Amino acid sequence: MRRRQFLGGMAGGLAVAPSRAAVDCGCAPLLGQALGQAPAAGVFDRVGTKVRVTKMKVFGVSLTPDSDRPYVFVKLETNQGVVGWGEATLEGKAGAVMACVNDFSEFIVGADPMQVEHHWQSMYVHSFYRAGPVMGSAISGIDQALWDIRGKILGMPVYKLLGGPVDPAGVRGYYHARAGSAEQLQALRQVAKLQGITAFKSGIPGYYEWIETNAKITRAVKAMQMLRENLGPEIDIGIDFHAKTSPSVAAILVKEVEALNLMFIEEPCPPENVKAMARIARRSTTPIATGERLVASYSCRELIEMGVVDILQPDINHVGGITALWKVGAMAEPSGISMAPHACEGPIGGLATVHVDAAMPNFLVQEICSGIQPETKEKVWEEWLGFPAMRMVNGRFPLPEKPGLGFELREEALAKYPFGGTRPMARVFHADGSVAEW
Amino acid sequence: MAAGNDPLELKELRAFALREPVSGRRYTLLRLETRGGLKGWGECPETTERELGQARQLLAGIPATAYEITWRKLSPVPRLRAAINMAQLDIVGQLAKAPVYQLLGGPTRTKARAMAAITGIAPAELLTSMDKARQAGHAAFSVPVPPTEWRNQGQAYIFNVRGRMEILRKNAGPDADFVLDGAGQLVAGDAASVSAELERFHLLWFDEPCAVSNFGAVRKISSENVTPLGFGRWLGQSGDFQDLLREEVADIVRPAIALHGISQIRRIAALAESYYVAVAPYHDGGPVATAAALHLAASIPNFFIQQIPAVAEQDKQMRNTIAGEVERIKEGYAELNPAPGLGVQINEKALDKFRDRG
Numbered sequence: 001m002r003r004r005q006f007l008g009g010m011a012g013g014l015a016v017a018p019s020r021a022a023v024d025c026g027c028a029p030l031l032g033q034a035l036g037q038a039p040a041a042g043v044f045d046r047v048g049t050k051v052r053v054t055k056m057k058v059f060g061v062s063l064t065p066d067s068d069r070p071y072v073f074v075k076l077e078t079n080q081g082v083v084g085w086g087e088a089t090l091e092g093k094a095g096a097v098m099a100c101v102n103d104f105s106e107f108i109v110g111a112d113p114m115q116v117e118h119h120w121q122s123m124y125v126h127s128f129y130r131a132g133p134v135m136g137s138a139i140s141g142i143d144q145a146l147w148d149i150r151g152k153i154l155g156m157p158v159y160k161l162l163g164g165p166v167d168p169a170g171v172r173g174y175y176h177a178r179a180g181s182a183e184q185l186q187a188l189r190q191v192a193k194l195q196g197i198t199a200f201k202s203g204i205p206g207y208y209e210w211i212e213t214n215a216k217i218t219r220a221v222k223a224m225q226m227l228r229e230n231l232g233p234e235i236d237i238g239i240d241f242h243a244k245t246s247p248s249v250a251a252i253l254v255k256e257v258e259a260l261n262l263m264f265i266e267e268p269c270p271p272e273n274v275k276a277m278a279r280i281a282r283r284s285t286t287p288i289a290t291g292e293r294l295v296a297s298y299s300c301r302e303l304i305e306m307g308v309v310d311i312l313q314p315d316i317n318h319v320g321g322i323t324a325l326w327k328v329g330a331m332a333e334p335s336g337i338s339m340a341p342h343a344c345e346g347p348i349g350g351l352a353t354v355h356v357d358a359a360m361p362n363f364l365v366q367e368i369c370s371g372i373q374p375e376t377k378e379k380v381w382e383e384w385l386g387f388p389a390m391r392m393v394n395g396r397f398p399l400p401e402k403p404g405l406g407f408e409l410r411e412e413a414l415a416k417y418p419f420g421g422t423r424p425m426a427r428v429f430h431a432d433g434s435v436a437e438w
Numbered sequence: 439m440a441a442g443n444d445p446l447e448l449k450e451l452r453a454f455a456l457r458e459p460v461s462g463r464r465y466t467l468l469r470l471e472t473r474g475g476l477k478g479w480g481e482c483p484e485t486t487e488r489e490l491g492q493a494r495q496l497l498a499g500i501p502a503t504a505y506e507i508t509w510r511k512l513s514p515v516p517r518l519r520a521a522i523n524m525a526q527l528d529i530v531g532q533l534a535k536a537p538v539y540q541l542l543g544g545p546t547r548t549k550a551r552a553m554a555a556i557t558g559i560a561p562a563e564l565l566t567s568m569d570k571a572r573q574a575g576h577a578a579f580s581v582p583v584p585p586t587e588w589r590n591q592g593q594a595y596i597f598n599v600r601g602r603m604e605i606l607r608k609n610a611g612p613d614a615d616f617v618l619d620g621a622g623q624l625v626a627g628d629a630a631s632v633s634a635e636l637e638r639f640h641l642l643w644f645d646e647p648c649a650v651s652n653f654g655a656v657r658k659i660s661s662e663n664v665t666p667l668g669f670g671r672w673l674g675q676s677g678d679f680q681d682l683l684r685e686e687v688a689d690i691v692r693p694a695i696a697l698h699g700i701s702q703i704r705r706i707a708a709l710a711e712s713y714y715v716a717v718a719p720y721h722d723g724g725p726v727a728t729a730a731a732l733h734l735a736a737s738i739p740n741f742f743i744q745q746i747p748a749v750a751e752q753d754k755q756m757r758n759t760i761a762g763e764v765e766r767i768k769e770g771y772a773e774l775n776p777a778p779g780l781g782v783q784i785n786e787k788a789l790d791k792f793r794d795r796g
Contacts, residue, residue, distance in 0.1 A: 046776065047537075047774045048540075049540070115543065115544055117544055117546050118544065118545065120543075121546065121739045154535075154541065156503065161503075163505040297708060297711065298711075300712070301712040323543065327708040327711070330705035331708055334675070361506060
């Protein structure tokens, strides 16, 4: 490797270079030249706006000092006084994501925030290694903040910019069924009826080995049956396997519960091997959902192409923000695949998702990782935003009317919850000490 | 269209059928108006009073901003959907005081690569047509295959295709680029032979080398050689494009702007992007659709080239009279228009002069 001389002021190309000496590894002929060219700040002047991002800030926010999933929020400031917020929370990897957001500072500070697709491409493509949850989450946070600014400057809520709403009454959602017994489930059914809630999600008990015993399989099946028996036929039920089952075990469980007509089984196995998931899906009529760990629309292509899933669940804080979630929805639609985005982090990502949901013709239902009763975190969200973000009204998340993502957030409001550092998420093990999925 | 209070609700829809004096090319401009008085323009190949009546009913109560939703509602009038989509985005852009490409997350580029479809049978005719396009600023040309005499072609035909392309390249120089337009006229076997013969000519791509009757036939071409293939000008559904991509037969997809409008092509582009495949919308209509296509180009990452209809001087005058100079080409690229909406000012008074009188 040799260090290239920085050749300032060369015209004639669009390559954007950092304004300092760059290293030419020799892998790509002519790249050295591109690195030497003048920054393209003015290239888009005629067709862009005069709005510029002036500052990028990253906040680690721990609701409790030992939180295992601190929120990561991104704030962009502009020369027009308009600010944008986005969320880049990545469970268990807060520090890495905050560093990655900062790595993108040169991509964003000084840029025209309106051209979000261009910046998305630049962050993804010019990072060379593509995808990956850390980068995906960092891009997600920045992308959401850019959309927030775009909406505010253009004077419209984001869902209108995206061509929505499908339904002005709002976006159908589901809570998690926080109920462990038949009685609790029956009570939940009553409350749901009163509140207009139409769907719940739950999980299956315990951790699963590669092959499972009759006892464990029977217990899991009974748990699912209990949900249907006590929630009744009118409520749609999703069950999250959380990829803790192997394809062999999941296939049996998915088959056993066909008669329950579930809304979906989620992540019946880990997401890296599409063929393995396809083998589960094709032997059962139970709808299969997956997607919360996938980054960029590219990662959903094979699932869609092979007809593996009925429902895709990308997470707006990991997949690449509003831009990427919308693209996955567009890709899924011609294959008859519905969208039920994952949302288990903070309120910014949740609200951003609701905007995209409202504009997707193939949207099914929106998650929020909370129960029918507001939880502690939601009280904090309301304290920050001034309204009960991600609480449903009559079974739907209401659509914000304000431009952008539709909320104001002050930095001082976050100061009460300083970053407590990165913590690992739960680590669970089987009886013999071997590593288990949770 | 029913009464409501939302100033963005669509109130009026009017169609203006036009005909170019020299080429005889027909297209219809659509004018959509909101309750608040914003007007947006779109373009479709043709329509009827009956379809317009249906569309007016279907649009009742829909705000201009809900352009994605409108697409579904208008499924009973598929011929009008693209035009209404363009007109809605034109309105939303005026409302937000932003060009359509900016509404949609662009600009992703500063200008849009352009291509002229040249015409002619004999090489001399092609050369004349190409020269005209070059003078208009074009550097990429779509060239029709010669007419066929028999169902299956022999060696002479294949040599003829190659010979014509070489004459064009020799005249235009090494920096000119070519698309060979099969217009679906060859059988798959002949298309594969032509495609193989031109592998080292480095066409940009071979467009519609054969009819897409089934993928087995099309795959014969793509599996035998590396000349890029383009398909899609007649396909009406985004699922058709998904099939082309998943069957590995298309190197570039060509949804027609007049069939799909801006929003639907954006959805097709999202699909194509995940296959590392580019989009080059097909376009053989009027200036409003050109404007729409250029906004689309600047809003997606995987745009490659926009076909700009080649027009006779008198036709160009007509286009400029009704829509201003939409197609400004320089050194092979079309200029983007940063004015709000589609940025096209329609001269309504002039429309009647060019009315298609059947």
